[in-house]
Amino acid sequence: MKIEHHSAWELDPTASITPQITRILRERIIQSDLKPGDRISESELAKSYGVSRQPVREAFIKLADQGLLEVRPQRGTIVTRIGYFAVLDARFLREAIEADIAKIVASDPDPAVVAELRHQLARQQALKGNDAAAFTRLDEQFHRTLAEAAGKSGAWRQIEGLKSQMDRVRYLSLAEFRIDALIAQHREVVDRIEAGDVPGANAAIRLHLREVLNDLPQIIAANTQFFDLPDGETPEPVNAPIQGGPNE
Structure with a gap:
């Protein structure tokens, strides 16, 4: 070692x-x-x-x-190895919890929270190149800040323990895909929160957390040795409808 x-x-x-x-x-x-x-x-x-x-x-x-x-x-x-089903389960649970967190924060936007999130977006945008390690830490801070703003720090601590396998996939995806797209999704979440757009914040965070599903087939193909895959066909993930957006 x-x-x-x-x-x-x-x-x-x-x-x-x-x-x-x-x-x-x-x-x-x-x-x-x-x-x-x-x-x-x-x-x-x-x-x-x-x-x-x-x-x-x-x-x-x-x-x-x-x-x-x-x-x-x-x-x-x-x-x-990264458990395929563990990734799907963690992503599903994270979306369910964080969608409600976004709705809570957007229902009564706090200017100080919005300012802090904007500051974090600037730090994310200032990263040089595709610095996956630095972005991972800033991404964690961004989502934790939302949870704290909603008064759901305890729920976030529960998520942290559950999402480890999903985090491994997210990190692998950053080597293959541009971080700019994820920052743009973060910005959309903050824009909807600042506007007090509850359905929009719900849709934005759900779409953001489903990004990993779009990347997953390519990530597995590029890193097959990292994954514990189920036998036969991989099941389709189950998602909740997105308010104001498609049921992806």
Whole structure:
């Protein structure tokens, strides 16, 4: 297992260790720095960070619960493949929750929230090239800000645990498709919120979160070894109707 220590994956000795190691490993898996089938050593990781094995073990358990790691007693821990059904389920649940979040925020737009979202859009637009890692962090911040503005921080924490497999697909898609299109979709969400357009905000966030479905066949074809695919034909995703837009 290779150990990386660039700035985003360094430990802050003043903060709790287990959440940091969990975040670092989660990001490395999502960003394909750790790939499906890679083995991760609890003892090597603990030694690398100068910590005991207990926080590493706890991080492994959390990531196994998210479907990112498979802990095999006496045989080691490996990075899992991306579960096809897990991606569809996580995307469906995320859309259901975030569509309501967008409606709540648009029903009573807060100028301070809109200003913050506009600031985040500017930061996204300022990214140089197709910087997938940087955009992933800004994208996470954007969606978390919407949840917090709706008073649904707890719901967002639930989403974070569920959407890990979807995040892996989203990251792979950023290597194949332009980030500009996703930023434009973010801007449309903010425009609809600022206008107090509840149906429009609902439609905009749903279309944005369905983008991954459009990309999925090409992503799988380019990264077949990353996926745990069902036998036979892949099922069509089930989606709710979009207010003011097509039922895609």
